Amino acid sequence: MLGDVEPSVVNQYVMERQRVSPFTAAAASRSLKAFASWLARLGIRHDRGGSVLAHVRTPRVPQDVRRALTDLEVEAVLKATSGGRYPERDRALVLVALVYG
Numbered sequence: 001m002l003g004d005v006e007p008s009v010v011n012q013y014v015m016e017r018q019r020v021s022p023f024t025a026a027a028a029s030r031s032l033k034a035f036a037s038w039l040a041r042l043g044i045r046h047d048r049g050g051s052v053l054a055h056v057r058t059p060r061v062p063q064d065v066r067r068a069l070t071d072l073e074v075e076a077v078l079k080a081t082s083g084g085r086y087p088e089r090d091r092a093l094v095l096v097a098l099v100y101g
Contacts, residue, residue: 002045005036007056014059022061029058074098 010032017025036053040046047054069077077098081090 002039005032005039005045006052010053010056014056018059022059025059026061029056033058069098
C-alpha cells in the first residue's frame with residue numbers, strides 16, 4: 001500500500017537488505033526514494049509537497065571492492081578454459097577480461 005511508503009518502514013527494509021549486501025541495500029534505498037519522489041511530484045503521497053522519504057539515508061557502499069587475482073588464480077582460470085567446447089575462444093575472452101577488466 002502507498003501508505004506504507006514512510007521512513008520507518010523503508011529504514012527497516014533497507015536494514016534487512018543490508019544483510020544481503022551493502023550494494024543491495026543502497027539500490028533498494030535509491031529505488032524507493034525515487035519512487036517516493038515520483039509520488040510527491042504527482043501529488044499522490046507527499047510531505048508538504050516533498051518526498052516522504054527525503055530524509056531516509058542511502059547506505060554507503062565501498063568504492064572499489066575488486067582485488068587483483070593472484071598468479072595462482074590467473075593460472076587456474078586459464079587452465080579452466082581448456083575444458084570447454086571452444087577452448088581457444090574461452091582463453092581469448094579470459095585474457096581480454098584480465099587485461100581490460
